[in-house]
Amino acid sequence: AQAFLDVRDLRIHFKTDDGVVKAVDGLTFQLERGETLGIVGESGSGKSVTSLGILGLHRRGSAKISGEVWLDGEELIGASPERVRTLRGAKMSMIFQDPLTAMHPYYTVGKQIIEAYRVHHKVGKADARRRAVEMLDRVGIPQPQKRVDDYPHQFSGGMRQRAMIAMSLVNNPQLLIADEPTTALDVTVQAQILDLIRDLQAEYNSAVIIITHDLGVVAELADDILVMYGGKAVEHASAQDVFRRPEHPYAWGLLSSMPRVDREVRDRLVPIKGNPPSLINLPSGCSFHPRCPYVERNGIPCKTVEPTLAEGTAEHGVACHIPPAERLAIFKSDIAPS
Ligand code: SF4
Ligand code: MG
Incomplete structure (x- = not known):
């Protein structure tokens, strides 16, 4: 049977004035629900572009993308942008390094979670608001009934990261991609956020991809690790093998x-x-x-x-x-x- 996420020979190339940037050049991997893959490499190794390609968020105009991305039996590279947009948010979603990339400064945290929910659910505002409060509570925001009406800048960095995770998870995505989810946070908050991702994954049985330059971040979280260099995978194995007997x-x-x-x-x-x-x-x-x-x-x-x-x-x-x-x-x- 085909894996839940099946990426085959993915290539994402950008035309620039200086030449063609081969950001991702022939990447193949599989991931099942309930499993975590760590994609590790220095900046410029192609790991972030990979996630944007899977989610259909790469700059479509200048990018030449080829290969296949199968999500739950549906191919996404050849799918229409509308279809990919529907799947994004409903079936797959992303946690960014900087919550302000995903959250709008002029709207309350609650309003943004409510909107994200209502795009994919035919529910009234009161039900959606209840859902937003429930999600804020779920990610460990104290006094969620009150904080739901705060603006992003009224949250601390760690709380804002939690709020963004709440927004990313409001539709129970089956595929969650986290790009450097803890890089901007201090060590204690980092550990809390990683625990949170692990708990939520267990609860929703999601497939999770964690993208990081820091092997330490995925040490306790990943089942498999894919090491990228120059747009390609150079090592791909179980986390245990990558830590105990990397080659x-x-x-x-x-x-x-x-x-x-x-x-x-x-x-x-x-x-x-x-x-x-x-x-x-x-x-x-x-x-x-x-x-x-x-x-x-x-x-x-x-x-x-x-x-x-x-x-x-x-x-x-x-x-x-x-x-x-x-x-x-x-x-x-x-x-x-x-
Ligand atoms: Fe590359 Fe291996 Fe040769 Fe080093 S030894 S340059 S990693 S092929
Ligand atoms: Mg990056």
Whole structure:
């Protein structure tokens, strides 16, 4: 049977004056309801554009988008913008990093949640208002009957994030995409928001995609992790495998910037030097090669041949020319000696 969310060879390219930006270039993954996928990478790796593409929010005019996105058996790339707009909000929705991207400053929080609900439900204002209060309560806003009439700027950053989550969830979406949902928040509030997303997911049995530059954010939340680099997936595996036995040199670098890795391991990790590649002019061969400490090791053709995301070990896809057994050996000796 087809997965609830089935993304096949998704490509999102933008024409600019400087050339074609290949923001997403051949991405394939599946996700079931009740599961969480973490999409991890530096800024400019294509992870946010991926989510906008799935939700039909990319800039349609300048973007060339191809591939297939199946949601619950319905293909979205070829669907009309009207159809995608109907599904967005009803069946899928998005939590943004900055609540003010999603919330209008001139309307009360309650009015915005009520509107989001009434677009998809034929209910009167009183019922919709009850629903808004219920959602604010559900996401942990104190005194929701009173706060429902506040404007976004009257909320603290963390409360505003909760209010936006309430708005995103008011129609019980089956697919929820959260793009850097906690980046702007302090550590305590971050943990609360992540707990909240987990609770709501369990309650609604949604499929959740969390997009982040910080592996720590998805450490406890994700079932699977997809590591993106230069618009492509370079490693895709269960979260357990990505944390315990990652195989791509870029993933090793990401681990090194994770504060929750224990100290002894972290001290031995080498942070990734250099900058993310230009999506207009990717380096030849493996696009990570200018930054990779293992480039051309034992004469492997990193600079000329592009590695593909072959299944290294079962269910563990890695785009790197180093043979799987050797990658694990390097990880154990150089990265995480125990
Ligand atoms: Fe490094 Fe080569 Fe593997 Fe790319 S293919 S990650 S350059 S070892
Ligand atoms: Mg982004």
